[in-house]
Amino acid sequence: MIKIIIVDDHILFREGLASIIRSEADIEVVGLAGTVHDAVEMAARIKPDIILMDFSLPDGTGADATSLILDTHPGCSIIFLTMTDEDENLFGAIRSGAKGYLLKDMHPSKLVASIRSVHKGESALSRSMTLRLMKELSQTRKPDAFQTAPTLTRRELDVLRAISAGKTNQEIGKDLFLSENTVKYHVHSILEKLHLKDRREAAAFARERGLIKKD
Numbered sequence: 001m002i003k004i005i006i007v008d009d010h011i012l013f014r015e016g017l018a019s020i021i022r023s024e025a026d027i028e029v030v031g032l033a034g035t036v037h038d039a040v041e042m043a044a045r046i047k048p049d050i051i052l053m054d055f056s057l058p059d060g061t062g063a064d065a066t067s068l069i070l071d072t073h074p075g076c077s078i079i080f081l082t083m084t085d086e087d088e089n090l091f092g093a094i095r096s097g098a099k100g101y102l103l104k105d106m107h108p109s110k111l112v113a114s115i116r117s118v119h120k121g122e123s124a125l126s127r128s129m130t131l132r133l134m135k136e137l138s139q140t141r142k143p144d145a146f147q148t149a150p151t152l153t154r155r156e157l158d159v160l161r162a163i164s165a166g167k168t169n170q171e172i173g174k175d176l177f178l179s180e181n182t183v184k185y186h187v188h189s190i191l192e193k194l195h196l197k198d199r200r201e202a203a204a205f206a207r208e209r210g211l212i213k214k215d
Contacts (some may be wrong), residue, residue, distance in 0.1 A: 002119050005031040005046065007039040007065065008054040008081075013104075017052070017081075020108050027115060036060040036068070036182060043069045048076060049119055053098070055082040055089050059179040063089075066096040067153040068185070077118045081111070090129055095154050100124025152193060159186040163199050164206035 004027060008014040011034065018029045030046050033039040036059045043051060051069065053062040066078045079100035080093045093101050099118050102111065114124040152160065162172040169183040196202050
């Protein structure tokens with residue numbers, strides 16, 4: 001049995017999707033969530049096989065939720081199911097660790113087939129999205145912060161850079177489209193992972209590792 005959580009801020013959509021999926025004998029909907037906070041809490045408690053994740057949520061993005069969930073439950077496979085195929089969202093979803101990115105206008109039978117494919121270890125991307133990802137990955141990039149801070153997620157690195165620039169949690173949230181509570185969660189996680197005492201030490205760490213330019 002494939003255990004699934006559906007995360008979407010529109011209750012009618014997630015309830016309707018749950019009704020469709022529940023008709024499948026090998027798939028069980030074990031939870032419904034509408035926020036990043038609820039999704040992270042529910043995933044930690046239920047430990048689903050797959051999460052169907054919307055990109056836009058009231059207290060952050062699906063990418064934020066994905067990074068947080070995979071930090072504690074790496075065995076979970078996350079498939080984004082959203083309205084937009086914009087490159088920024090697609091790349092953000094995949095960088096956060098998602099195994100698929102699908103659009104909400106797809107036929108239910110194809111969604112069910114994608115769920116089964118991802119559960120078998122495959123990815124769920126359309127041909128056009130795959131080509132766009134390949135083009136993005138093929139571009140020459142400078143060594144990124146993962147080489148200097150491998151324990152941090154990309155979202156945590158974004159927050160760390162902002163801390164180093166002297167920004168407040170409120171300013172960081174506005175820049176990264178996160179709630180202030182989500183920013184606080186990331187700051188706490190950064191300090192804990194890097195064994196740092198406060199934001200000043202975090203800023204010094206970022207400068208030493210070349211994450212921001214020195215004055």
